[in-house]
Amino acid sequence: MNEPTPKPWYREPWAWMVLAPLITVVVVSTITVSIAVRFADDKVSDTYYKDSRMYHFSAEQDLRAKELGLAALVQFQPSDNAVVVELNGDLDYPKALLLTLSHPVESDLDKHIELSQLSVGRYQGALPEGIGNRWYLRLMPELDPDAxxxxxxxxxxxxxxxxxxxxxxxAVTQ
Structure with missing residues (x-):
């Protein structure tokens, strides 16, 4: 009796019926993980700390600014390529300030402007490229953005x- 020669496994339809869902799951999972890694949420850059499993907000800097009666007006002057800050309050005015422009969505787009003192309460810095639309602003006497x-x-x-x-x-207080 002549029995037909068996086909290789990859030419059998049952093999592909078993493998197709598994291959699909691996491909879709790989795509999902790569999207999650590429578009991950940015880290919150503020005065939050983790205690056990609860997150707490520290408003000491804001309260100190309120105690000193601090307020400022930031003026962006594109024609002069400058940023001017008028700072008012009861304090010894520092020689320099840091103005941080935080992008609402992408932390990679954040900009830091070092402002030099022109006169008492008046500061100026260079206007960075690529600003427009909406930004969050933070002014502080610490010149290192990471500190x-x-x-x-x-x-x-x-x-x-x-x-x-x-x-x-x-000064923003909760």
Missing amino acids: HQDANWRLKGEINFDLGNAAPLN
Whole structure:
């Protein structure tokens, strides 16, 4: 009796019926993981700390700014390629300040502007490229952006360049 020669496994339909769902799951999982890694949420850059499994917010810098009666007006002057800050309050004015422009969505787009003192309460820095639309603003006496939690005080605000080139900064307390 002549029995037909068996086909290789990859030419059998039952093999592909078993393997097709598994291959599909591996491909879709790989795509999902790569999307999750590429578009992960940015780390929150503020005065939060983790205690056990609870997150706590520290408002010491904001309270200190409120005690000093601090307020500022930030003016962006595209024609002069400058940022001017008028700071008011009861403090020894530092020689330099740091103004951080935080992008609402992508932390990679954040910009840090070092402001030099022109006169008492008046500071100026260079306007960075590529600003427009909406940004969160943070002003503080600490010049290292990574050491923002060490600053003695801070002022916060928000600007939408579609509405104007100036924004007030205040001590924000919960």
